[in-house]
Amino acid sequence: MQKFRQMLDRMEPLFTRGGRLQKFHAIYEMVDTLFYSPPDVTRGAPHVRDALDLKRVMILVVFAATPCVLAGMWNTGYQANSAMAMLGVTAADGWRGAIMSLLAVSYDPASFYDNFVHGLLYFLPIYAVTMAAGGFWEVLFSAVRNHEVNEGFFVTSLLYAAILPATIPLWQVAVGISFGVVIGKEVFGGTGKNFLNPALVGRAFLYFAYPVQMSGDSVWVPVDGYSGATALGIAAIDGVPGVIASGITWTQAFLGQIQGSIAETSTVACLFGAAMLIYTGIASWRIIVATFAGLIIPALMFSGLDSSNPMFAMSWQWHVVLGGFAFGAVFMATDPVSAPDTTAGHWIFGLLVGALTYLIRVVNPAFPEGIMLAILLGNIFAPIIDWCVIRLNVRRRLKRYG
Numbered sequence: 489m490q491k492f493r494q495m496l497d498r499m500e501p502l503f504t505r506g507g508r509l510q511k512f513h514a515i516y517e518m519v520d521t522l523f524y525s526p527p528d529v530t531r532g533a534p535h536v537r538d539a540l541d542l543k544r545v546m547i548l549v550v551f552a553a554t555p556c557v558l559a560g561m562w563n564t565g566y567q568a569n570s571a572m573a574m575l576g577v578t579a580a581d582g583w584r585g586a587i588m589s590l591l592a593v594s595y596d597p598a599s600f601y602d603n604f605v606h607g608l609l610y611f612l613p614i615y616a617v618t619m620a621a622g623g624f625w626e627v628l629f630s631a632v633r634n635h636e637v638n639e640g641f642f643v644t645s646l647l648y649a650a651i652l653p654a655t656i657p658l659w660q661v662a663v664g665i666s667f668g669v670v671i672g673k674e675v676f677g678g679t680g681k682n683f684l685n686p687a688l689v690g691r692a693f694l695y696f697a698y699p700v701q702m703s704g705d706s707v708w709v710p711v712d713g714y715s716g717a718t719a720l721g722i723a724a725i726d727g728v729p730g731v732i733a734s735g736i737t738w739t740q741a742f743l744g745q746i747q748g749s750i751a752e753t754s755t756v757a758c759l760f761g762a763a764m765l766i767y768t769g770i771a772s773w774r775i776i777v778a779t780f781a782g783l784i785i786p787a788l789m790f791s792g793l794d795s796s797n798p799m800f801a802m803s804w805q806w807h808v809v810l811g812g813f814a815f816g817a818v819f820m821a822t823d824p825v826s827a828p829d830t831t832a833g834h835w836i837f838g839l840l841v842g843a844l845t846y847l848i849r850v851v852n853p854a855f856p857e858g859i860m861l862a863i864l865l866g867n868i869f870a871p872i873i874d875w876c877v878i879r880l881n882v883r884r885r886l887k888r889y890g
Contacts, residue, residue, distance in 0.1 A: 546639040548768050552761035553646055553751075553819055557611070559744050560751030562600065564654045564710070565607030567747055569597040571711040581712075584609045610654040610710055611750055614661050618645045621662035625669045629678065640679040644668070647819055648687040650751035651812060651860075654710045656694070656701055663697075664690040684867045685826045688860055695860075708747040718747045720811045720849070724856040727798030728806055741809040752812035762818040771822035774834035779817040782842020783807055790850075799850040813845060816859035826867040830877045837873055841866040 572578075572595050579585050579595065584606075588595070593605045626641050648665055668690025673682040695702045705715040719741060722730045736746055744754025752758075765771035787804035794800045808814060821827065821841050828837045841862045848858035855861070 543639045545770060546643050548770050549643045549765065549819070550646055552764040552770070553643075553650065555757040555760050556751040556754060556815060556819075557646065557650055558604075559754040559757045560650060560749075561607035561611050562604045563607065563744050563746075563753055564610050564750055565603035565605065566597055566745065567709045568606055568610075568654075568711050569595045569603055571709045571714040571716075573597055575711065575714060577711065580606070607654075607750075611649065613658055614652055614654075614656065614750070615645065615649040617658045617661045618649045618665045622648075622665040622669050625666060625674065629670075629674045633678070635678075641669070644673075644686050648690050651687065651691050651749045651815070652694075653702065653707045653749055655707045660694055660698055660701060664694040666690075667693040680825055683826055683871065684864060685820055685823050688820055688864055688867075691860060692864060708749075716747055718811070720856040723802055723806070723810065724799060724849075727801050728803070730798075731806070731810075738805065738809065741806070746810075749812060752815035755809045755814040758814035758818045765818065765822065771818070772824075772827070772834045774831065775822050775827060775838040776817055778835045778838025779821050779842045779845075780808060780838075782839040782844075783813065783846050784842075786843055786846045797850065799856070807846070807849070811857045811859065813859045816845075816863055817841070820859075820863050821866065823867075826870060828870045828874045828877075830874050832877045833870070833873045836877070837866055837870055840869065840873075 568580075572580075577595075580588060587609060588606065591605065594602050595606065596602045622641055622645050630636060645665070648668060649661075652661065652664075668686040668688075671693075672684050672686040672689030673679065676682045701707060705717045705721070708718060709716060719731050719734075719736050722734055722736075726733070740746055741753075742755050744757060746753050762771070762776055766773045766776070784804040784807070787802070787807050790800060791803065792801050817838075821838065828834060841859075844862035844865055845858040848861055849856050852858075
């Protein structure tokens with residue numbers, strides 16, 4: 489690659505303004521900077537209050553989300569192998585079955601290795617399609633605007649693939665990430681200018697455009713002929729007693745041994761990622777704490793308020809471990825671009841997201857998850873929150889100092 493770059497540099501005098509060779513060289517540089525640091529870099533950090541460069545920030549977020557992805561791949565394989573054992577299926581169909589046979593991997597739900605490899609074969613295609621489709625739009629918009637491809641898409645792609653069900657068709661993966669990148673980010677100017685989280689925008693688009701493949705009882709376990717609701721889906725109908733009767737314990741929900749999207753089920757993995765993000769200063773601990781508090785406080789206040797609604801009887805301990813709440817609070821709500829900038833705004837935003845999650849879960853039984861829509865609604869109000877906080881500070885200082 490270095491020799492290829494040197495060859496292009498020697499040919500640079502031959503490039504004509506707006507010519508094909510010049511355009512090709514620009515696209516090459518954009519793709520190259522996506523994976524490697526450019527030869528000319530700024531001496532200082534791109535952020536006023538932080539010494540970290542953008543590439544290192546994004547890499548740290550990827551590292552923090554990796555435990556969730558690894559736990560999700562194991563859980564995906566565990567759910568599939570358990571369903572196959574229940575149905576009496578001895579081998580997977582198609583290319584996955586061929587690879588499992590080639591690697592001499594069985595389908596034992598008690599084997600960590602079997603579960604992990606089986607889940608890996610579902611996550612990798614989703615992530616590969618996400619990188620290919622989303623990367624295409626990133627390079628295209630960078631070429632049109634004549635700026636470098638930044639590393640923000642690595643985080644968006646990983647988080648987007650992590651919140652999808654394992655059974656989703658790959659063409660829908662491409663459509664969703666295309667919508668999230670183009671409509672959720674690039675139309676507003678690209679990285680740093682979007683007011684909504686692009687990964688959540690793509691996920692929300694898929695949920696409303698293709699609800700059959702994104703919800704229901706048959707999308708969470710990638711085994712034909714098997715159906716089973718998520719723990720939140722069961723709780724919306726039968727409450728916590730129904731969840732326990734289905735064989736799900738609180739410990740299993742905390743560890744992530746339940747049905748759901750690929751990498752958002754393990755609360756303990758999310759908390760590990762939160763500790764890393766807080767320790768490195770990447771994420772705001774105020775947003776994380778306030779989001780949890782925004783869900784826990786109303787769960788304590790309104791517990792058992794309506795006996796006809798089983799979600800009112802769900803304790804806060806179950807609320808925080810079911811669904812993708814922990815993943816959303818740690819990795820989605822803390823997005824520095826779409827979240828407020830002020831310190832007080834962090835608290836208000838987090839409390840708003842947590843409270844909206846509780847409200848959607850309890851009041852709207854058709855959508856028991858809640859965290860995705862709550863964060864998107866919070867993103868819409870984030871600029872208003874910052875504006876109000878700044879105006880109040882200005883008014884208080886004017887009143888104090890005249």
